[in-house]
Amino acid sequence: MYRKNRIQVRAVAILAGLLLIAACREPEVAIRPPEPTRPPHRYDIEYPVMNYAGAVLTDPIARLQERLKNGQAKLEFDGARGYLTSLLRELGIDPKSQLLVFSRTSGQISYISPETPRAMYYTDDVYVGWPLGAPEIEIGSMDPNVGPVFYTLAQEERAAVHFDRQMDACLGCHDSYSLTGGGVPRFIVGSGPTGRRGEQVTHEGWILVDDRTPLSYRWGGWYVTGTQGAQTHLGNWVIRDPAELMKPDLSRTGNVTELSSLIDTDPYLEGGSDIVALMVIDHQTHLQNLITRVNFDTRTLLAGHARGDRDEELTPELRTEVRVIAEPLVEALFMVDEARLTDQITGTPGFAEEFEARGPHDAQGRTLRELDLSRRLFRYPCSYLIYSDAFDALPTVTRRYVYRRLASVLTGEDRSPTFAHLSQDDRRSVLEILGQTKPEFAALEIP
Numbered sequence: 001m002y003r004k005n006r007i008q009v010r011a012v013a014i015l016a017g018l019l020l021i022a023a024c025r026e027p028e029v030a031i032r033p034p035e036p037t038r039p040p041h042r043y044d045i046e047y048p049v050m051n052y053a054g055a056v057l058t059d060p061i062a063r064l065q066e067r068l069k070n071g072q073a074k075l076e077f078d079g080a081r082g083y084l085t086s087l088l089r090e091l092g093i094d095p096k097s098q099l100l101v102f103s104r105t106s107g108q109i110s111y112i113s114p115e116t117p118r119a120m121y122y123t124d125d126v127y128v129g130w131p132l133g134a135p136e137i138e139i140g141s142m143d144p145n146v147g148p149v150f151y152t153l154a155q156e157e158r159a160a161v162h163f164d165r166q167m168d169a170c171l172g173c174h175d176s177y178s179l180t181g182g183g184v185p186r187f188i189v190g191s192g193p194t195g196r197r198g199e200q201v202t203h204e205g206w207i208l209v210d211d212r213t214p215l216s217y218r219w220g221g222w223y224v225t226g227t228q229g230a231q232t233h234l235g236n237w238v239i240r241d242p243a244e245l246m247k248p249d250l251s252r253t254g255n256v257t258e259l260s261s262l263i264d265t266d267p268y269l270e271g272g273s274d275i276v277a278l279m280v281i282d283h284q285t286h287l288q289n290l291i292t293r294v295n296f297d298t299r300t301l302l303a304g305h306a307r308g309d310r311d312e313e314l315t316p317e318l319r320t321e322v323r324v325i326a327e328p329l330v331e332a333l334f335m336v337d338e339a340r341l342t343d344q345i346t347g348t349p350g351f352a353e354e355f356e357a358r359g360p361h362d363a364q365g366r367t368l369r370e371l372d373l374s375r376r377l378f379r380y381p382c383s384y385l386i387y388s389d390a391f392d393a394l395p396t397v398t399r400r401y402v403y404r405r406l407a408s409v410l411t412g413e414d415r416s417p418t419f420a421h422l423s424q425d426d427r428r429s430v431l432e433i434l435g436q437t438k439p440e441f442a443a444l445e446i447p
Contacts, residue, residue, distance in 0.1 A: 041167060042179055047296050049303040052146050052185070053167065059143035060126040061151050061163050064090055068161055075161045082155035084130050084137060085269070093123045096350035099281070100259070100273040102238070103221025104198035105190060107169065108134040113198045114238045117223060119268050122281060124358075124388060127187065132267055139163070140174070140187055144393035147292030148174060148185040176293070184296045187285040193239050194221035201239045210286035211279070211377060212337045219278060223262070226275030227255045229343025235273075236262065257348065276347030279377050280355065283335075287385040290329050291394065297325045298395050309395035319397075326398050330405045333383045336418055338376055345373040360387065362436040366429065381422060382406070382430040386438060403441050406434070 043052035067073035067090075076086040088095060100117035111131040112118050118131040129138035137153040150170040151163040168179065177183030191213075192206030198221075200206060209218050216232050224235030236253040239245065256262075258271060265271040299309075301321055307313050314322065331337075352371055361367045368384040371377065378384075385391060391399070408414040409422065410431040422430075434441045 042181070043185075046182065047184075047300050049299050050146055050296055055143075055146050057143050057149060058145070059141040059149050060091055061139055061141045061149070062143070065163055077157040080267070081130070081269075082137070082157075083153060083161065084128070087128060087137065087153065088121055088269075091123065091126055091128070093121045093126065093128060094351070094354050095121060095269040096274070096348075096354060097121050097123065097277050098268065098270040098273060099277055100223040100263075100268070101221060102198050102223065103190070103192070103194045103200065105173075105221070106131060106138065108136065108138070109198070114194075114196060115263055117263065117273075121269075122277075122284075124284070124385075125390070142288055142388075142390055144389040145295075146185070147295065147390070148187050148288070150174060150185075176289070184289075184292050186289045186292065189282055189285055191218050191220040191222070191234055193234070193245060194237070195239050201242060201245065205245070209282050211283040211335065212286075212339055213282070214339045215341070218282065222278065223256075223259055223273040224254075224275050224278060225256055225259060225272035226345065226347040227257065228275060228345050229255075231341070231343050231345075233275075235275075235278075270350075272348040274347045274351045275345060276355075276371065276373065277351045279345065279373075283377060283383070284385065287329075287332055287383050288388075288390065290332050291385070291388070291390045294325055294329050294398060295390075295394055298322055298398050301325070302395065302397075309397050311397055311400060314397065322395075322397050323401055326401050327405070329398075330402055330409075331418065333386060333402070333406070334409065334419060334422065335376070335378070335381045335383065336421070338381075338421075341373070341375055341377075343374075360437040362433045364432075366433050368430070368433060368437075380430050380433060381426055382434070386434070386441075392440075399440065403444055406441065407431075407444055410434075 041053040043050060044054070064073060068075065073090050075083045075090065077083055078085065099120040101120060102112060102114040102117040104112050106112060106118060106129065108131045111134040116132045118129055121128045125142040127140040135155055137155060139151040139153065141149050141151065143149050150166045152166055153161070153163050171185060172179055174186055174188060175183040176186050189209045190206060191209045193201040195201045205220070207213065207217060215228065218233050220234035220237065222235050224233060232250040232254055234250070236256050237248065237250065259265050259273070260271065301318070302309055305318055307318060311319065356367060356369045356371060358369060359367045366380065368378065368380050368382055368386070370379040372379040409419050410427045412427060436442070
């Protein structure tokens with residue numbers, strides 16, 4: 001699957017690297033849509049039913065902006081990090097999710113280098129990028145209805161703090177076809193050979209990363225702390241001589257448990273860039289991008305035929321099209337084609353424990369968030385993003401189809417080779433967990 005990523009990335013290779021956020025400035029619009037006199041955005045032409053530029057947003061940043069406006073929240077400014085610490089607290093983001101990326105894949109590239117990597121922090125539906133000393137914090141936020149939305153927050157102390165929504169300058173990177181047509185907004189994680197100034201040494205090696213990408217191709221341009229045994233990755237590798245590309249020695253850059261010998265970590269909230277947090281973000285962004293694509297395509301299909309979003313309102317032909325659109329999401333929820341692990345992964349303390357604790361848990365204490373990290377990422381191979389607001393906001397016909405397909409696989413009715421990686425115990429456990437933690441799924445009549 002990584003070969004597909006290579007092909008896809010050629011068109012945007014110079015932009016790929018961070019799943020967030022080409023920083024840019026527009027008029028101070030906070031969460032308000034662009035001015036009516038502005039030319040319509042490409043999405044509003046291709047997907048008018050989505051109303052991407054003008055919709056009332058309910059993503060985490062839009063909700064925080066409303067709380068700030070009503071006096072229910074306050075962002076505090078400190079001289080060293082500006083609004084960062086207070087922003088993470090208000091968004092419920094654990095600082096131990098910190099990732100450090102030193103590739104210059106941001107609009108604020110002059111602040112990013114191997115010596116001064118950009119810090120990233122995230123939770124289930126929002127990502128915060130903090131280039132050290134830069135004038136803006138960069139944010140990508142998952143709106144349940146329109147998918148990824150991008151913002152900046154000026155690092156200037158103000159009485160009334162507001163977020164600036166960003167459009168084309170960010171979407172030039174964060175669109176699946178770089179705004180050439182037919183794309184949808186997306187989060188991106190990239191990997192490739194990175195030089196001593198944070199530059200891309202060659203475009204040929206740059207790929208977009210998800211949970212299907214072999215570990216050996218991941219995290220070029222990122223710092224990585226934790227151990228992975230005999231497996232290799234591209235993290236911590238700063239290319240000082242192009243000749244290194246011909247015969248890289250990755251034994252020196254793997255199994256790094258702290259970064260103090262590589263960079264000064266004092267300015268950052270944490271001292272590491274956790275390998276487990278990187279693996280989770282690779283999976284999470286892949287699912288969120290698929291949910292967005294399914295949502296855009298299905299709602300546009302239904303609107304084009306003036307149909308509602310329930311099975312009984314669809315013709316057989318439309319029903320088939322809906323299923324074709326949704327099936328890749330079914331496979332991704334079951335982590336089909338996930339890159340297999342051949343050795344134990346161990347992260348730095350804190351992130352994994354907090355991540356698993358979020359649940360939900362069934363009566364036996366099991367959760368889809370439980371990590372495996374020896375054979376695969378999760379112990380129970382069904383994505384926790386089935387609990388997300390974005391999944392719940394999918395058209396009813398899509399959710400019902402996905403639930404029926406999940407039940408078909410989990411009960412053993414579907415034993416096709418696509419799902420051969422699911423053992424009988426996997427299927428039984430996931431079926432039981434979903435039955436107790438996902439009420440809409442539990443309401444199905446399962447034989």
